[in-house]
Amino acid sequence: MNALTRKALRDLWHMRTQALAIAWVIAGGVATLVMSQSTLESLDSTRAQFYQEGALADLWAPLKRAPDTLLPQLEAVPGVQAAQPRLLAAATLDVPGFGEPARSEVVSLPIRGGQPLLNRVHLTSGRLPDPDAEGEIVLGEAFAQSHRLRPGDSLHMILRGHARTVRIVGIGTSPEYVYQSPPGAVFPDFLRYAVLWMNRHAMEKALNMDGAFDNLAFRLLPGARQAAVAADVDALLARYGGVGAYGRHEQTSVRYLEEEMRQLRTMATLFPAIFLGVAAFLMHVVLMRLLGTQRDQVGVLKAFGYGNRTLAGHYLGMAAWIALGGALLGIALGAGLGRWLAHVYQEIYRFPFLTYRLSTRAVELGLGVSLAAASGGALMALRAAATLPPAEAMRAPAPTRFGPTLLERLGFQRWLSPAARIALRDLERRPGRALFTVVGLAMACAVMMVGRFQGDSVERMVDVQLSIAQTHDIEVSFVEPAPRRAVFELAALPGVREAEPLRSVPVRLVHGLRSYRTSIEGVPVGARLRRPIDARLRPVQPQGDGVLLTDYLQKMLDLKPGDRVEVQALEGHRRLREVPVAGFVHEYIGARGYMDLDALNRLLGDGDVVSGALLGVTPGAEPDVYARLDRRPWVAGVASRLASVRSFYATMGESLLVFTLVAALLGAVINFGVVYNAARISLSERGRELASLRVLGMTRGEVGALLLGQLGLLVAVSLPFGLAAGWLLCWLMALGFQSELFRVPVQLTTATYAFAALTVLGASAVSALLVYRRIARLDLVAVLKTRE
Template identity: 40%
Template sequence: MVGWISALDRKLLRDLLHMRGQGLAVGAIVACGVAIMVMALGAISSLELSRDTYYDRFRFADVFSNAKRAPERLANEIAEIDGVRTIETRISRLVTLDIEGMREPANAQLVSVPENGKPRLNGVLLYSGRFPDPSRPDEAVVSKAFVDAHGFTLGSHVRAIINGRARDLEIVGVGDSPEHVYMLGPSGLLPDEKRFAIFWLSRRALEAAFDLDGAFNSVSVSLSPGANSQRVIDSLDKLLEPYGTGGAYGAEDQLSNAFIESEMQQLASIAAIIPPIFLIVSAMLINAILARLIATERQQIGLLKAFGYDEWEIAWHYVKMALGMVIGGILVGFVLGVALARLMTNLYTDSFRFPDMIFRLDPSAFVIGGGAATLAAIFGAVGSARSAAKLAPAEAMSAAPPTVYGKGPVQRAFAHIHFDEPTRMILRHVTRWPVRAGVTVIGVAAAQALLVGTLFAFDSIDEMMEQHFHRTDAYDVAINFVEPTNIGAVREIERMPGVLSVQPNRDISIRVRHGQLDERVRLVGVEPDGRLRRLLDDQDKFLGVPDRGLAVSSQLAGMINVGRGDRVSLEVLEGERPTLDVSVTTIVNEAMGWPAFMDVDSLERALGESNVVSGVYAMIDPDREAVFSAAVLERPGIASVSLQRASIESFNDSMEENINIMMTIYALIGGAIAAAVVYNAARIGLTERGRELASLRVLGFSEGEVSYILIGELALLVFLALPLGGAMGMGLAYLVAISMATELFRVPITVAPSTHGLAASIVIVSSIAAALFVRQRVKSLDLIAVLKTRE
């Protein structure tokens, strides 16, 4: 053994073994930080690879557009556009489904497939069965999630209301497409496999059904390498303009793709924000542990220097000790991170419909995670290592003089209060070592902040739900017509059984432009006194629809950088396609999406139309929902029907299991930090004051009284940490909300009092557990040694 490992390294290993409790606490925190980083980066690379593989194999398009009815010959002209490589035209329509056993209608997107079943773009992956026979108009390939959710098999029939006529479609194949990895229905918040499906029918069948012989209403193109997608979008818009296009858009605006992107963005934010908190806390703990260790080993350090070890060797010795504490944590973090990344990718198979969720670990995750943790350890060690290296040998070998205490300003401030002596010891100790007390306070506060900054997400979701379902979109059902219709249709709906009240809406696709910035959005015309679709101001108070000008959602305002009073131009992407010049009169809060609003009469005037609606919001008698559904399915011209009740139920169903899993993970992680910080502080306190506490035991203090001095100090620090942690948690919540907000979601910063309470309870319970663990050691204080030994 001798010679194989140096004596100093052997001391290192023994010291580490001796301090294993503290080493484990530091390691646990490092492991959490590294694991979260490996998890997030691993999930990103898995999503990326799964997406790219799928897109590549099934030819996901680069630019998408639509029209009311465009002649097929236009396809040649589109193919001529500079930068277009491949083009595929098709017919695509949203219809309602009437499913046996379901009270409310479901929706399906009908999409045409060519005769060979192989579109040049946006291919269909066939899991089983076959593509529809062009001579049989009622055969369909149906998206797998929907088939599975309803327990359908090949040969099952589903009733669809196509152009006002009920048709029984036969499932002849089960498939999926890269266009619908995230399968969101017309007004859903989350994918709802029971209520939304893609049906691929033969082109011939859809041409006949929608009277689109020799025409198409949907087109996608892929680009040649290096092509300018904006230029292709502009050319497409120009070509399709006469045929009623809603405007072309790139893959980044394609709904399913945007959701995948947004998920990856959020994971990247997690990787950037959360692990640093763990690493900073671990660096602080290492700093505190080493500072104490070096004080204890003062005489040994003097001895080593007297023997001729140089400053660098001494400093390196303590840096190695810090590395020794984190190395295990890094390795455990790797293993845990891989497991979590797997768990995460498995969870994704529920919401993202990849044919194969490919799991790939990003090697850089290990390099970044391991490297950051190593740096944190060095950073935490460097101060103490330096002071150890600088100790003068003669001074170091003599016993340390008694610590100088004084009555600081804090004590003088409380001079009139009579404290018992143990309490006085606590107060003096805290104020004598303010940095160390600060480390404990900040460490515990970080745990609390982390809990608040993660658990608040559930409050945000509640808030979003509340705002969306009960305040802005307070209707029970939203009905969209296939195309803009005369107001008479609203009256028809109003007379349907179960309908209590209605509110028409006019909803058009526009491009809003402000300076260099533009965005394609929905412009919703709202009735000023309507009670079913309302607007909220930035204080979330109800707001009347401005009688002139434009109300812009706060997300949109941010995207195109407008404020109240700015003028914007609106290119209407439907009908006559007029361009309007309006001023922004109001900024409104919307929980989801980034629409703009106008008074419905002003909108009609601007469009030069009257009494035209694109949909209806309605309140219905909940007891007569089924009768209403049956009636609405009978009526032709309806593209989609969405019931809020069904959306809420499906939303809650999908959230519930995730919430429980995530809550548990957050609670464990936050609790682990708090416990590790408190445990360390207690261990350091016990090492440092063991002699003092043992002397008190000799003088007749009971174990409980002595523990009070040790644990009372920690309780005081935890007590101080809670409000600080709450405030830091609000800051973290803000940071998380800002960085999580994507174009698809705004994350409201709402922290419920119960969330603060839950976070504080987790911190307190973990702290108590850690303190009790250390209290066990008070029993083993050596009462006899203190009589004889000098510290």
């Protein structure tokens, strides 16, 4: 080891706490980067593997009913490699000991047994149903786990009013249902929503669909144009009640997973950028200060013949050591966090396996960006070291010039104590440093707020949904559109307080060249249980013949009020009509249209029908109402509103909490790095000044207040900026996250602002305390004799 390296290591050891503080900030950035990147890669490779092994379809085509004899024609569509006909149906499950009904989607398995060609079932235990045994099912793994159900257990199932007992023979999952949310919901509910597979033969009987299917999955030939195939398929299925074929990008599970990975990608850039920016700034300040105290050393070394390059390399080396330490720490932390995140993801996205892997790429990326940030921060110091002429380096720096601050020149002088003047003038002399300190602290505050953003926004979504938009207790969906009097029958059930008709029609909305597949909801006059709301969260009653659209569709379809949008109904008479856009409504989840129920029925020409009902139930009557609903064959499914929300919180609560804690910790790390380094540098620059004041009779507390007061001022100034930056960061994230699936509201609670502000103050206080201990150790004797 040469002498210069030894000097670098000793200097590092001498400033170890400061170096460690910077290393931790770097570690925070690298940890978020490695966590997001490695989870992203793990998720990506797991997804690819599962989609491939499970033979995920390329195209789906729901329809009403088509005979199996149509299959050859479908298989002959150019671009189609394979077609898988099947039956999909909604059923209600009764789990022994679970007081509420559970909704389920039943998927048929090939009539001759064995795995389907596409969307295969990945069995985690048990076996596939025996083609000859009628009551055997494979139960979705998420639901099975939530209810601790195993092969051999039995369930009570109601399929189109036919009640039967089914036996679980296997537990499994499929690439089609990696993300499982009940229809109309945005969050998974593993207690109340299940996917299950059973023999097609058994389903045909219950659904009265002998030799017919109501859903198709396609595999396309490589290079086939999906849109062209979909058009051909739609044309073939038009007579059979086809509602439009769609590709993977419109398939719920695929889409949600894609969205999640997009969010993860945002996180993989946004957070590390903040951390490494702060780290670069800290590196800059610390190295500049180090160089300031080592001017004479640089001069001596230069006088002895050390070249600029060698000296620059010396200081760069110190930065690199710090970066390396931070990167290694960050990689270890990131790998741990990644493992945890992968675990969280597996709770929500039901992959049968999720092999978390810390890739070489993630490690390289972590090392690379941390070294880049450190050298970026060291750059100015390197230049200063290189440009310092040896002779000048040996002289002490010229005394610093100060002047009255702007505030004083404006006449506020007499209100400022000398201590306040010291603080203000010092800040004004180095405005750049003060600015960056404030920015760094603001970022720390912002990061902490982001940690609670997710929880806050979900709470907001749920709150708006529950208290304003949807106030029903039970949602009932019918097997097929029924006359409105069906609602009266439900209203008459004991325990039902009120009942409202519900009409939901799958449609394709077209405006110019843009189109979007969604549904239009019919809202009865005077609706109270489910109403669209406007941007000010006021309920809106659709009137006339116009359609109210979710505001997100305004952008997607390039619409403005008064425009006419083409509505193609995808069921019934499948009419194509132009409808005026009456206005836009505000929704967080999904994107759809609302019309007056009667106007919608007139538009569709299917008569005065409804597709379901919303019920308000007297407290305590729910189980009784469920039991009565179960007996009605035209009831396809029943969902309890509050129960799903509770279930969501149970699933997500823990991970939201961990996320908040991790973000708070990361924010505190930035905060500590900034405050501690600022205080240490202040102490080093002003140590003599402070020691003199101690000699002159100031107490430790007074001298401490002088040093830390200035920092306190910066912390105080940073707080409003931090809260604003936090909001802005959340807003940016929400902007990045928004899609037609959901828009995250940026509605941070007072608790979140308070949490961020208090954590900033707390972390600042801890760093201040550490520096205060050094004030107590100031060498009062040395100051009498030394000259800086």
